Amino acid sequence: MTVHPPLSDQLRSALVPLHAQLQAVPYCMALVERRAPLSVYITHLRVWAMVFAVVESGLDRADNPLLADIWFDEMRRLPLLFTDIDYFRDVPPRLPLTPDPVRVMTLALNLVSNLRKDAMTQPVSLLGVLYVLEGVALGAKNIGLALTSGFGLTPQTGMAYFAALKDDGALRFENFKRRLDAAPLSSRDRELVVQAAMDFIGECIDIFSLLIEPESEGTGQAIRYLAVSLNPEAGNHPICQDEQEITAVMQASVRCLVDYPYLIYRFGTRGRRFLDSDGAWLVHLTNLETKEMLSQVLCFGQSLTSRGIPQLLLEHHLRMLHRELRRVLPENQERYEKLIFCADHMRRHRRELLSEDVIDALTSDFCNQTGLYGNFAAKEAAELIIAGVLDEAQGLENATDSLMPWLADPMRRPAPWIKTVRITMDRANRAIVAKKARHEHIA
Template identity: 30%
Template sequence: MEQPTLTGFRAELKQRTSELHHEAHGIPYIQALLKNELPALSYVGYLKALAIIYGALEKHVLGQEGEKLKPFLHHYLRKLPLLLSDLYDLDGSQTPDILPAVGQALIMADAIMVHSISRPYALLGYLYTLDGALNGGSILKKHLSNALGLTGDTGIRYFSCFGSNYRDFWMNFLGALDNHLPDDTARESVVLGATEAFAGLIALYKMLHPVDKAMLGTHITSLNPEAGHYPITTDPHEIEAAVKAGLACWNHYPFYEERFSERGRRFAISDAAWLVGLCELPLETAVGQIRWLANFLSLRGMPSITMEMQLHTLHHELGPHSPHKKPRYHNLLDAATVLKKGRLSVFDQRTFIEADNLFNKQLKDNNVSDQRLIRLSLHMGSLIASSMADGSLWQEASRASFESWLTDESVFPVPWINAVKTTYQLLEKRQKQP
């Protein structure tokens, strides 16, 4: 594989991912694998996640939009068919999904989609990280065979692709990175993709082992891991509407930028594009997937009322911008109605209307005057109420994720934190009784 002494861009790339590489070795998933103790549930979860990620990556690097990347892909062997074969061998469709891991894979698939449009060379960074992990494939497959009692290549075809063809690709790929990237911007995009993929995989590994049994379930990707969320629309009018809806939601809630920075803006857009794709599904299935995404995002600190707003805005944008004016777009409004009905089972509508003023009063009482915080407070009361409703309807962690950020002393001053805590306390008194 790589020579002992590296030069050129490949040396820089390895150096700039070295800390993440070192961190990965201490993760419980990797330790259990090397001790021949990895549970089948964790390994199948890993295969499912990689199928989602590679499904997105290979779609974009090998499709028409990846035309400029083709000089880097001589001898490339598609990994998705191998992963799907391994899942078939291990009866993956009958194995419970580790839902946080599925969610993490979908986040990475979304990032790949966004990069394919705005920063295509970042996809080479993803490929560097993902395929680079196969350098140890011959060792890893032995540990998997021992841990799971596998024979031959059954269930480990993905790791068994480590061979002469793979070595040819890998050395050509590294050489192309050294010699064929057009400029420093392209090189920085590769580094961004590589580090982003590495950090994403580390987060994924942590979700796969040990497994929190409360986080097991069934996600639609079990039926078709290749689809990821679902195919994102390619209709230019729908993409334009998704971009406008994503940015409108981003601008409506200043907390997005404060908490998630530029990355959050990209995902707001890609989520909107995914929501358009759900309109192709039967209503019940589409609503189920939207509720799943709303729940998943709430666990990461995005109260579900933000999803409601995005659904309404997306439906509005699709109307004038799509020449089709398809009846199926009404799925978006139906899903928004379901989400609204849920939160109104916890608080009445008047509480949501008054929550913003309630929070602003607490800011005033606590003498909060910093302009950054005043801007951040826009719609914050209704977001707090939504986080509480999400915690009651789904998991308490939905509330905790949002509340813990708002009361983080390393981020916010004490007067702001006091205002947040008091608002939560006052709203608790207005919750409907079960």
């Protein structure tokens, strides 16, 4: 039996020269010395959120009991990063959304793409990445002091992540190393962990080397609004670039959440971030010919339905985008009318299956049967149920199945409510069949 030295010792020895390189990167030095621009700190948070999103979800999905003994739910840092990012997201009186340096985010997207592949093919390697991420706690005190004195940040105002590291990060890191050393990893797994840690910190050096004082487009490093600027989990897809359009997109997201709070109740602030990045992409699509835009919107709607978001919500999102955009940039109204064209197309197909009168009657009956007539949440639930049935009638699979874990969860809903959900689904389906039969008879 081979006796290995503690894995944490191997990692520390392998990473010492790389840690020295990372600490010497201009951005890291500027951050500690209170010279880093706030916009660059925000980009840092977004890069870190991209990384944590992949690492934490990869560890969650890994079917490996060894990882389960090392990775705990309490170790999550992504919610703290999102707390900080969301603080800086708001439009005035705080900051407008800040764009990101393209080369930095290109490298970051490549990094998370590689991490995502590793999570699927060799998830044990994520322990090496986690070692580096947990080790950041050792310098968190100095960074926290710099953020407070340099920008006036607090744990409630843009510094939740580093404040948590400063408070308990060192102890957590020691406990993590203890669990890592106790894990019976094979020689091959140990090699994967060490190599993954070295590769990760090397890529971080490349990314952070480009962070400090990015220059505006035309004079150096290009700065643009990216999907990950709005939503670190969005991936790499084009979005609109006009600052007023971006502001309108974010306002439309707020309006959607007010009108359909299901999105925030079920998906949390993640729902808002995806509304932002999806909305910016939808606005970008208005540069296409109308038919091409409609084709992409319909394909997008199909993907949403399988994730618990009926096409009705996409239609509403399109209308809110049109309203906000027309308000701030009326000179572009002709281009923005494509949003309404797509929304009207979706509504027309829905009405071919069920009239608004029938939908209203089913909604009213649901509210009455649940004893919640006039209750906004009941009305919203009925609309979602019927919308899911209509989506399935248009050939979109899993439209209702994806809603049921929320709308008919016995841990969250009483039995009479769940019974009424199923009755309403059945009545909507029968109403669709009856309308088709009438049309066929007339034809």
